Amino acid sequence: MIRLAIVCPCYNEEAVIGRSSERLLDLLDRLTAGGKITSDSFVLFVNDGSRDRTWHLIKALHDENPVRFKGIDLAHNAGHQKAILAGMLTAVRTADAVVTVDVDLQDDIEAIGRMIDAYNEGYDVVYGVKVSRKADPALKRMTAVAFYRLQQKLGVETVYNHADFRFISRRVVEELSRYGERNLYLRGIIPMIGFRSTTVDDVISEREAGESKYTVSKMFTLALNGITSFSVKPIYSILSTGLIFVLVSVGIGIYVIASLISGTAEHGWASLMLSVWFVGGIVLLAIGMIGLYIGRIFIEVKHRPHYHIREELD
Ligand code: UDP
Ligand code: MG
Numbered sequence: 426m427i428r429l430a431i432v433c434p435c436y437n438e439e440a441v442i443g444r445s446s447e448r449l450l451d452l453l454d455r456l457t458a459g460g461k462i463t464s465d466s467f468v469l470f471v472n473d474g475s476r477d478r479t480w481h482l483i484k485a486l487h488d489e490n491p492v493r494f495k496g497i498d499l500a501h502n503a504g505h506q507k508a509i510l511a512g513m514l515t516a517v518r519t520a521d522a523v524v525t526v527d528v529d530l531q532d533d534i535e536a537i538g539r540m541i542d543a544y545n546e547g548y549d550v551v552y553g554v555k556v557s558r559k560a561d562p563a564l565k566r567m568t569a570v571a572f573y574r575l576q577q578k579l580g581v582e583t584v585y586n587h588a589d590f591r592f593i594s595r596r597v598v599e600e601l602s603r604y605g606e607r608n609l610y611l612r613g614i615i616p617m618i619g620f621r622s623t624t625v626d627d628v629i630s631e632r633e634a635g636e637s638k639y640t641v642s643k644m645f646t647l648a649l650n651g652i653t654s655f656s657v658k659p660i661y662s663i664l665s666t667g668l669i670f671v672l673v674s675v676g677i678g679i680y681v682i683a684s685l686i687s688g689t690a691e692h693g694w695a696s697l698m699l700s701v702w703f704v705g706g707i708v709l710l711a712i713g714m715i716g717l718y719i720g721r722i723f724i725e726v727k728h729r730p731h732y733h734i735r736e737e738l739d
Contacts, residue, residue, distance in 0.1 A: 426462060426463050427463065427466075427522050427544070428465060429456070429467075429522055429523070429541070430466065430522070430523045431449060431525075432471060433470050433471065433512070433527065434473050434505055434508035434512065434528065435470055435471060435472050435475060435528045436473040436475055436502065436505070437635075438477075438479050438528050438529070439475075439478045439479050439482055441530075441634045443482065446494065448534065449534070450490070453466055456537070456541070459538070461538060461541045464492075466493075467492065467493050468493060469496065470483045470494070470496040470497075470528070471496070471497050472497070473499050473502055473503055473504070473507075473508040475502075483496040484496065497512065504646075505589070506650075509589060513525065513598045516598075517595040517599065522593065522594045523592070523593060525590065531631065531632055532553055532590040532627050533553070536553055536627055537592070539551075540591075540592035540625055543623050547621060548621045548622060549621055549622065550620055550621070550623075551593075551623055551624065551625055552584045552587040552590075552591050552622065553588075554585070554624040554625070555586045555627050555628075556627065556628055557628055558586070559629070560629045560630055561629065569586075573585050579659070580655075581651065581652065582613065583651070584612070587612065589611060589612065600733045604727075605727070605728045605729075606727045606729070608650045608654050609650070610650045610654050619733055657720035657724065660713075661713070663713040664709075664713025664716060667707070668710065668713075669706075670705050671706035673706070674699065674702035674706050677699060678703075681694075
């Protein structure tokens with residue numbers, strides 16, 4: 426039996442906390458009765474700098490049931506990813522494993538039981554994978570799919586259609602704490618850590634109350650982090666563009682010479698034509714070369730851990 430912590434990030438969620446806490450308590454009680462988790466397993470709410478009564482409500486829940494409901498209050502709005510990280514790091518001080526789930530409980534929390542089963546079979550990470558995105562607005566659905574594709578093209582290792590509904594064991598959280606980077610994109614880092622992982626189906630439902638706290642700008646920042654924290658391909662592509670320009674300028678050179686010989690060239694056109702392509706190409710090549718070095722610096726300054734030990738025999 427494990428001591429489980431369910432970590433819920435909350436940003437201005439006064440409209441959903443009451444209902445969600447009831448559903449989570451019911452789930453914890455059922456899992457406890459089923460012998461899957463200990464009776465002191467708990468929900469950890471992370472108040473991500475809310476400006477409404479969210480923290481007040483979390484405190485009230487804790488007063489009512491201090492064993493099942495715990496909370497941490499972040500000093501400012503650190504963002505979804507950092508709120509989750511804070512919650513996980515706090516939770517594993519006492520819990521054996523954590524499940525992270527958005528407090529609006531759009532994810533299928535019944536999958537948590539199956540996640541624990543997978544853990545007992547030896548998996549350290551269990552990803553909730555959305556099997557149907559019907560509840561998501563069409564635009565969100567389309568941009569999300571395009572984004573997963575783009576990440577795959579750029580070589581970022583992520584789990585298709587997985588957001589941040591996942592189960593991870595304490596030791597993976599401990600490995601995660603070795604990543605010193607500021608721009609956290611958990612969906613990319615957790616697969617990078619490795620360890621045995623599997624997936625469970627997650628049927629998404631609609632938000633029961635309140636509005637989406639993921640504004641377009643927050644989503645855009647997340648997407649940008651998801652690419653730029655893991656891939657240097659965008660800067661490296663400048664180099665290949667520069668090469669193409671230089672090659673094109675050779676072709677243009679031949680064309681210009683041919684025009685000069687046949688006498689169809691305007692005065693001054695040849696030198697202009699050639700320099701635009703040739704100089705442009707050289708400039709891009711130079712920027713690309715600098716980009717190569719910046720790419721290295723970028724990777725080095727992250728100070729990511731070199732390895733993760735799965736098992737040690739002694
Ligand atoms: N959230 C957060 N900090 C933020 C924005 C959102 O902790 O700055 C939380 C929010 O309270 C919720 C989760 O992140 O628990 C996901 O947000 P939401 O459900 O609004 O996003 P959506 O489901 O629309 O993607
Ligand atoms: Mg939501």
